[in-house]
Amino acid sequence: MTHAVPPRTLWFTRCPVPTATGIAADRQWLTEEFAPDGIRVRSLQDAAPDADRAAHFTHALPGLFREGGNVPALWARSRGERTRLIGLTWIEERQTVLVGPGSGIRGVEALRGLRLAVPTHDIAIDFWRAMALRGFEGALASAGLALDDATLVDVPAAEHQGQWAAELAALRRGDVDAVYVKGALAVEAARREGVEVAVELDELPDHRFRINNGTPRPITVHQQLLDDHPGLVDRFLAVLLRAADWAAGQPREVARILGAETGAGAEGVAGAYRPGTHLALHPDLSPERLALLAGQEAGLRAHGFLPEPVDVTGWADPEPLRRATALARRHPAASERPAP
DSSP states (O other), rough: OOOOOOOOOOOEEOOOOHHHHHHHTTHHHHHHHGGGOOEEEEEEETTTTSEEEEETHOOTTTEEEEOHHHHHHHHHHHHHHHHEEEEEEEEOOOOEEETTTOEEEEEEEGGTEEEEEEEEOOOSSSHHHHHHHHHHHHHHHHHHHGGSEEEEEEEOOOOOSSSSSSHHHHHHHHHHHHHHHHHHHHHHHHHTTTTTEEEGGGSSSSSSGGBTTBBBBEEEEHHHHHHHHHHHHHHHHHHHHHHHHHHHHHHHHHHHHHHHOOHHHHHHHHHHSSGHHHHHHOBBOOOHHHHHHHHHHHHHHHTTSSSOOOHHHHOOHHHHHHHHHHHHHHHGGGGSSSOO
């Protein structure tokens, strides 16, 4: 049994996408769970300027829970950070390949020989570039093609503000023929630009071709916190499970929260997230999801994003989720509790 002094603060960070962490934060359930212990729960995104916001990518903060894209999570582990994978979700987030209006480009086969936009960002781990490469790679692979069957065009993003802005500007100028995008803000940007959809990756039936930064999306925690305070990790995960249970019965509230999380309007949220997204927030560590993440690891390593291999199965620890599931069953979400 550990005798380590409990931390005064637990931190969480999530990407601006559908997450049980975002739901739990909106409902104030994480704060309520740990307040009796005298432990503050703080969001890395909302913290004071002196907080290590880079920890969202490096996970160098031992008291941090992270639910977000798998590119930074795999990168941090690959660099030697002692994190553990404690859950995975799979949420379709509308991945598309966009082309210019009137181009007539439709379908994966039509990408052969085209100039594909691949952004470059001056950041520690360029997950935007990774998303574009993996998005195009998955689309082409669904038709038996490879990236070598098209031309990759680097698009510097430093002078542009906003997601996908550099790529869409390159498309508008005619420097590229196609752009990969995903999520609610991409739906809004596409509408503003008047561009057209050439490929809907979400319609590809094989999950392998839809693997990307958010599919599957990991929940990670630092090994130090897990070693010193496993009960805190179990309780945090149990709150996420209860939040996912609550979300399953609250589609309108989930849509509202998604608007706040993504910064998109109602049309963007509705266009990016299929009906039933509110049912898909429960994490697991199923062999299928672990295999999909292993496929992402191999793809990222092949493109040079990971300095060292990551053994996904060895990285995963199923015990916290198993214990948290038992806790959540004993303390159901508010919407499932019997009336007094």
